[in-house]
Amino acid sequence: MKVLEFQELGVEDRLRLSFEGTFDSRANLQAELEPLFDALEARAGGWMPDVVEGRRRRTYSRAAVWQALEEEREESSTSIGLYRTKPPALDSTIQLWLPPLPPKLDVWISVQPMSLFGGEELCRKFTDMVRAWAGRYQATYVKANSLADDQLSGAPYFGRDERTSRKDGFDKVYELCWLNVFGPKLVESVGRDRMLxxxxxxxxxxxxGAVLLVLWPTAADFASEAARVAQARAHVHLRPDLDFDTVLRTLRERSAALVPVEPRFHPDVAPFLSRLPDEFAISERQRKIAELNAFRPPVPEEWLPVGLPADVENQERVLESYGDLSEGLVAALHTKVPSIFDATPESLTDLDFYFWRENFPERYERDLIDEHTAPALGAFLGGVLVRRLGGTWVPRQKLDESQVRVGNRVWLPFLRARRYMQSRESLLDYSLTQFFHEVERYRP
Incomplete structure (x- = not known):
């Protein structure tokens, strides 16, 4: 049973709920959790899970839930996953901490896309569900917010080190989300009258004794000017030590960071660069697109106007060695870059992306790269120029001088590969994708 993954819908923001509560571990577990699933089934609507995952995946039903919880039960915990097979995508975990640990109920829900929560009715139902849970399971802290905005806020540490954050938890109102539930302890520290x-x-x-607080009617509008003003007013009300103008300016900056930026990448590297933004956190992607829009790769210099003659005794044997190098690269990477079998321009882009994503030049031993990877890559790159652009090898004793003639220029694929493999930045400056398109322009 295949569940829908977030990336299958494209890269979009999502609504994420984090619920921390408690339950009566002395009661029958099914009876104790019935209200949780009653509220979920009554209020989820279009994002209702249809898959339960324990040791295996099953179609959602109460019976499947109880079976999965039993399958996953360990000495002091049990958990299940809830998913969907159709849009919108859902990734949810329900985890129970059992004696001898203090009994605790944690629920995490992520629904994509965030735009689903642009209507008041669905947001009201979501709030009703959280209200029911928080009232039944003594919530200590609950928040529902945009994932992107959460990332920009500094959550979950808010400037603290991890150890301090875990020790103190949400001991003051560091941030206000679209939906919040503050447990009695935090309410009393703020002041119940002030909170209400x-x-x-x-x-x-x-x-x-907990307090439910929803900033704005709809979750998807969190970054609008009106919603940000409301957020700033509420925050400084609960934290009189904060300055309204400073808080609002920070919120506006966060909203600006999420404004979509149209990709306008340099055409020679656009096939490569277009894949990079999705590798960054949602909150960073628009800034990264703007940076890549401004990127201009250096014009390739790995060519000669007049070729050097071959200076090897047995050209056929040397060309066979190039083929062996190239085949070695294919054997090493074919499971991670399947298109490498095809030796096409798209294969070069796939290699660019693979090496960048893996940070290959800086993760692997320099001797391995210089002695094996770079020469094999140079041979493969040269082979693509020969096969796809009608080039001709001109072998030389020094690999960096070995050439592929295309049109009235000769190109140096081994030299390009060596420069390419110097650092992660050099993968952009000396990309295989750009090199191919530059050579292509000189094809007769």
């Missing part, structure tokens, strides 16, 4: 008088779309005291 927060200027926000919804402020509600729950029977167990």
């Amino acid at each position: 008088s927060t200027p926000a779309h919804l402020v509600e005291e729950l029977p167990n």
Whole structure:
């Protein structure tokens, strides 16, 4: 049973819920969790899970949930995953901590795309679900927010080291999300009257002393000017030590960082650069696109106007050695870069992306790269020029001088490969994709 992965919908923001609560470990587990799934099934609507995962995946049902929880049960914990097979994508985990540990209920929900929560009705149902959970399972802290905005906020540490963050938790109002539930302890530290008088779309005291606070009617509009002003007002209300103008300026900067930037990459490297933004956190992607738009690779210099004559005794044997080098690269990388079998321009772009994503020049031993990877890559690159552009090898004793003649220029693929493999930055400056397109322009 195949579940829908986030990347299958393209790179988009998502709504993420983090719920921390407690439950009665002395009660029957199924009876204790029934209200959790009652609220989920009544309120999820279009993002309702249809798959439960324990040791294996099953179609969602209460029986499947109980079976999965039993399968995954360990000495002091159990957990299940909830997913969908159709858009919108869902990735959810329900985890229970059991005695001898303090009983604890953690729920994480991510729904993509964030734009799904642009309507008030679905957001109201989501809030109703969280309210039911928080009232039943004594929430200590709950938040639901844009993943991108969460990343920009500094969560979960908010400037603290990890150890301090884990020790203190959310001990003050470091940040306000679209939806928040503050446990009784934090409410009392802020002041219950102050908390209940927060200027926000919804402020509600729950029977167990927690407070539910929703900043804005719809989650998807979190970055709008009006929503940011409301967020700043609520935050400085709960934290009088903060300055409204400073808080609002920071929120506006976060909104600006998420404004879509149209990709306008240099045409020679666009096939390569277009893959890079998705490798960064959602909050960083627009900035990265802007940086890559401004990137201009150096004009390739690995060519000669007049070729050097071959200076090897047995050209056929040397060309066979180039073929062996190239085949070695294919054997080493064919599972990670399947298109390498085809030896096409697209294969070169796939190699560019693979080496960049792996940070290959800086992760692997320099001797291995210089003595094996770079020569093999030079042979493969030269072979692509021969096969796809009608080039002709001119072998030389020094690999860096070995040439492929295309049109009225001779090109130096081994030299290009050596420069390419110097650093992660050099993978951009000396990309295989750009080199191919430059040579292509001189094809007769």
